[in-house]
Every structure is written in C-alpha cells, then in structure tokens.
Amino acid sequence: MPVQGPASHQISFRSSLARLAPEARPIIPRLLAGLGVGLSASVLAVLVPQVFRAVIDALLRPGAGPSAVVWASAVVLVMGVFEAVLTFLRRLFVLDPATNVEASLRVKIYRHLQLLPVSFHDGWGSGQLLSRAMTDLNMLRRWLAFGAIYLVISFATVIVGISMLFTISWQLALIFLAAAIPISIYSFRFRRQYVAASRRSQDQAGDLATAVEESVHGIRVLKAFGRSREALENFALQAEGLRETEVAKARHLAVFSMVVTLLPELALGSGLMVGLWLAATGQITVGALAAFFATAAAVANPVEMSGALVGMALTAKTAIDRHYEVMDEPVTITDPAGPVGPADPAGPVGPARAGSRPPSSASHGALAFRDVRFAYEPPRPSRTTARPAQAAKQAPRRAAAHDDGRPVLRGIDLELVPGETMALVGITGSGKSTLLQLVPRLYEVSGGAVEIDGVDVRDLPLAELRRIVSVAFEDTTLFSSSVRDNVLLGAPVREGAEAEALLDEALDVAQAQFAYSLPDGLDTRIGEEGLSLSGGQRQRIALARAIAAKPSVLVLDDPLSALDVATEERVEGRLREVLAETTTLIVAHRPSTVALADRVALLRDGEIDDVGTHSELLARNAHYRYVIASLDTEPRDLDSGLDPDDSLDDLEEAR
C-alpha cells in the first residue's frame, strides 16, 4: 500500500476532524440537540449532591422535622427520572445521524474505488480497502454516536463539577484540582503513543484482512502445493503482530486509566482529612462536606472514563485519516474536459486532441495505435506495518515485477480496419495484455495515442468508450448474481425481449448453452457466492458477456484458453460470424486462436516486430516461428504447413 500525504500522526486532530465537515454539516443540529440533552443530564447529576447538602444541613439544624427528607427525596427522584429521559433522548438524537455519516462515507469510498484507475488497485491490498470501508467507518460511527458526544459532556461535567466544588470549599477544590496537573502532562505522552499504536493496529488489521482474502482466493493453490501450513505460519506471524500492537495499545490505555483514576482518588483521600478538619473547625458544614465528596465523585467518573474516551477519539481520527488517504488518491483516468461528441454527424462538440477528428455517427471500430508507449508506475513504498521479516513476505502484489518505471511498450504502431480480426502474438511478458488494456483505458498510455475511428480514446467520454469497446480476459471474474445479469452486464439493453434475444445469441456464440440446464436456468446464481462453474464454463460466460455488449471493438485476452479442443472449435466457428462485424484484437496463446485472425501482429519485447498474415509471418519471421512453435505442439487448424522439424530448428536458431 502506498504512503500518501503526511503520516497520520502529523495531521492534527482538528485537521482530521475538519475533513468530516461536509458529512457532519447536515447532522450538526441533531448532534447539538443530543449534546444539549446529554449536558442537561450530566448537569442534573452534578446538582444532586446540592440537594444532599440542603437535606443534611436541614436535618442537623435543631428542631428539624422529617418533611425536609420527604421533599428532598421527591426532588432527587424527579431529577433521576429526568436524567434517565434525557439520556434516552441523547441516544435517540445522535444514533440516526451517525449511521447516516457512516453510510454516506461508505458509499463515497466505494464510488471512489470504482473511479480509481487499475494502477491504484494494483498497489493496494484488498483487505486494506475492505478494512477502511468497513471497520474504520464502523469505529467512526460509534465515536460520533457515543464517544464524541460523551467526551464533550464529560469535559463540561468536569468544568461544572469543579466550579461547584469551588463554591462549596475552595481549599478542598484546590486539592482536588492539583491532580489535574500530572494528568494533563501524562495525557500528552499518552496521546502520542496511542495515536501511533492505533494507526499501526488499524493498518495491521487491513494487512490481515488481505491475507485472509488472498488465502481464501488461493485456497486451491495453497492446498495443491501443500503450502497451507506455511500460509498458516505467515498468518499467525501477522496475527501475532496485530495482537502485540493491541496489547501495547491496551497497555497505554491501562496506564493512562490508572493515572486518571488514582490521582483524583489520592486527591480525595487527602481532601477528606482536610475536609474533616475544616468541618470540625466550623469552616464548612457537614452537609457541605458530604456535598463536596458526592460532587467530587460525580466529577471523578468522567475523568476516569477520559482514557477510554480519548482512546476512542484517537482511533476515530486514525479511521478518518485512513479513509481520506484513499479518497485523496487522484482519479487519473477521467472523461475529457471537452469530449468529442460520441456520435454526432454534425461534427465535434468539444475540443479534440490535436490530430483527432470526431467519430462518425456510429462507431465503425477502426482501431489504431500511434507510437504508443507505456510504462507501469513503479511500485511505491509499502506502508506495511509488519516487522521486516514479515514485510518481505507481504510485499504488495506486483512489487516483485521488474518494472521500475521501465517502458513495457515502445513505439507501437498498429492499424486495424473495421471488422478486422488481429491476433496479438508474442512470448510471455512481451506486453500483449498490457497493450489490450490501453484500448478501454484501463491504463493510460505514457506516450502516443490509441484511436478509434480516428478519435483519441482520451477524447471520448469514458462511458461511450466502454460501450464501444468490450473485453474478455483469460482470468475471468463473475459476479455473485444470475447468469443473466452476468452476461448482460455491459449490454445496451438489459431487460425485455431485446435483452433476452441478445442473451440467447451471446450464449450461443460462446457455446455456453450449458447455462440453460443449470438448476435455475439463466437465473442461477453464479460467482463467488453462487454455483461453482468450471474454468471453461466461466470463460464462456465471460466471452458471452463481451459479445452481448455489442461492441464495435472487441478486445480478447486469450479467452478460450480453458476450453477443450472441440468446444474451442465450435466457439471459433460462431465467433467468426460475430467478428465479421466487429474489430477484434485477440491475444493468442494457441495456434487455433491465431487461425481466427485476418492478420497477426508479433510483439517482441514491447515492440511490434512484424505484422502480416499468419502464412507471411511464418515464411519470413524466425521469431514468429519460434513463438508459434512454443505455443502449441499440435497446430490443428493452421494452414501453415509448419514442419515440426523446421520449428524445432528455428527454436534452436532463435535461442
């Protein structure tokens, strides 16, 4: 996870809180109402000892009758009932707005995550994002609904209570107040230590969530390689790290709580002796002495709770900081400032990039790469909180990739005419998938341009671009939803007869008719929480999804790799019909996929090495022969006449 902005302990509490202003503004009236009734309740609690004082003094007065006790009891009872009602009202006022803030922040972070580029997601563990969207916001809600209000109430109670103590006896009040000096000094140290521990623990919890998520996803791999024990050991190490941080946090809190409990008690103990002496010498009444200690007890309670309350506030501050670290990440792939009208025959509606001309009324799907250069962002330093040994094991995904900003694609020039199918071939790591992902702007070119119908893709509104371009990856993701919803995810219509026709056609082309015989037919829930499908079935659903989107440009990253030969052949047969109207760029790892293509582009170390028909390349390009020979030992349906012996020779030659 990248470090963004200043570390959280460098951001002041006030600055962190100020960031919540837009969410907090609408709920301020209710928070204030909650605070008002909460304050009233606590002031009532502090006032009760004054009634005791009056009662005791009245009873000790010569000739006093029992009526004073009856009256005092009635007053105390009424005050108690009031206090209970006010406490109830406080909860009622603040709970709803706090949940609103939580829900609103959660929706905002989700929306932002949707907008952030893929490069952002490459560098962040999913558990970190999960913990920020769930646990942190949950903590924040609890603090807003309880901690924040109670902190203010406690503070006010202490101020009012101490003022009352001074009205009863300034000497005793001074003794009590003396405890505040070491408490304030210690609280600075506590705050610093607790903020750091709180940040570490929330980050570690995120790392742990990532570890759980990864091992659940990779459970088959871990089992198959017999690595479950090692995964468990790593996890236990991380969990131990979190436990240690939690213990450190609790220790800081325990020491602080002890200080804030012990010192007022010590002050009260010494105050008692002075108080008895004051009462004995007639400087204060016995009722005043009793009232002093009852008030001091009412003040000591919020002081004792202050440790937990301050801890809660600091945890909430960390939660806010962590939330805004994600929210502050820039959305780098955006709609153009003045997009070229997507389908405007009358001409451009906004300033196009130099050289860009507006698209025609309907996209024809002419796809061009013009001097395209691309480098992945170098992996940024991880904010892993683990110890060095752990950190090495938890290096963020892709961090091990060689790319320290080094170009992956260099000067790619390629043109596909509308309706053409071009296969992209190259050895592993040559940049094929990267090139495909530039078309729908999953990544942004570092230089040059990708154009559709002569328009730079950066000049098209993103929604329009992603309507024109449809993708299917080898590594398929299906959502926890019905087959129907999954296939129609990007379709121009998603309901009604037209959608059903699209669905049927897409399933037919992708040879995914098996979906009709699933337990609930096309309504069967698939994806993570649904029925498990085989790799080939998943790929066919993903292919159907790409086809149902009715794109002008289809980008396929080896979408048939998990299919058996017979099914692949059937899919290819039907695909040829569909691809006749669609411009297709397809990464091929099998000669049979290459056979689909009108032309083949050979990518070599991030550059286009050659473009031509399969036969032309076979005839003239040794590297192509090497690549083809290494793709598949059984080139079934290629008209290549590739001689396996030749290919072996070439293989040697190319080496």
Ligand SMILES: Nc1ncnc2c1ncn2[C@@H]1O[C@H](COP(=O)(O)OP(=O)(O)OP(=O)(O)O)[C@@H](O)[C@H]1O
């Ligand atoms: N998200 C990423 N972040 C950093 N580097 C990446 C990322 N994705 C790919 N790379 C690097 O870019 C280079 C090209 O990768 P790419 O996946 O485009 O190759 P490919 O030709 O599709 O390979 P394969 O045939 O194995 O799928 C590789 O060196 C890879 O390590």
